[in-house]
Amino acid sequence: KQEVTQIPAALSVPEGENLVLNCSFTDSAIYNLQWFRQDPGKGLTSLLLIQSSQREQTSGRLNASLDKSSGRSTLYIAASQPGDSATYLCAVPLVMDSSYKLIFGSGTRLLVRP
Amino acid sequence: DAGITQSPRHKVTETGTPVTLRCHQTENHRYMYWYRQDPGHGLRLIHYSYGVKDTDKGEVSDGYSVSRSKTEDFLLTLESATSSQTSVYFCAITRQGGSPLHFGNGTRLTVT
Secondary structure (H helix, E strand, O other): OOOEEOOOOEEEEEOOOOEEEEEEEOOOOOOEEEEEEEOOOOOEEEEEEEEOOOOEEEEOOEEEEEEOOOOEEEEEEOOOOHHHOEEEEEEEEEEEOOEEEEEEOOOEEEEEEO | OOOEEEEOOEEEEOOOOOEEEEEEEOOOOOEEEEEEEEOOOEEEEEEEEEEOOEEEEOOOOOOEEEEEEEOOEEEEEEOOOOHHHOEEEEEEEEOOOOOOOEEOOOEEEEEO
16 A cells, blocks of 8 residues: 655744755655645645656756655755745555546645744 | 636535535546545545546545536535534546646535
């Protein structure tokens, strides 16, 4: 059974710091891995999707890496800003026949202090 | 916003009452999902659909049913609401396996 874990559950950093969020999964035979951001009272926003054949994806100050063999992904945020404060979740899919459904980690709640 | 509308955005209902939540998409995506999000439990899949009239259960499907009679609409029904179904419900869509998942803004349901 695939399980997705995110540690730490919460993180507080001063503005400007570079930081890394972690995501681990138990079954390395994943199709892809997706990172999301969730602001309070809102739905999830897709940040980055890494296919299983890729090692990393970049979008602006965000860089996500994937190491399937170790069952880990990291989300690197450069030069953090107060506007980056949110909960970050990772998810991997379970794929079977026509079925495609995502299993989510419980998220890391990030606070960037001015 | 990936063209997903959830309605209603907020609802308060009494125990034992049937409730239907609607998810409407304008993207013509194949896959649609209903998740619930609760403190301490994260996001949990209730039901999903991989095409019109093609649906399947997720990990917390008891007490819920779904219907998808056309591509753009995915309905979630609580046949007889219970207090344990108080939650925030999210609809999500994706074009195909391997594409990004996009979420609606959620429906906050309170069962008194």
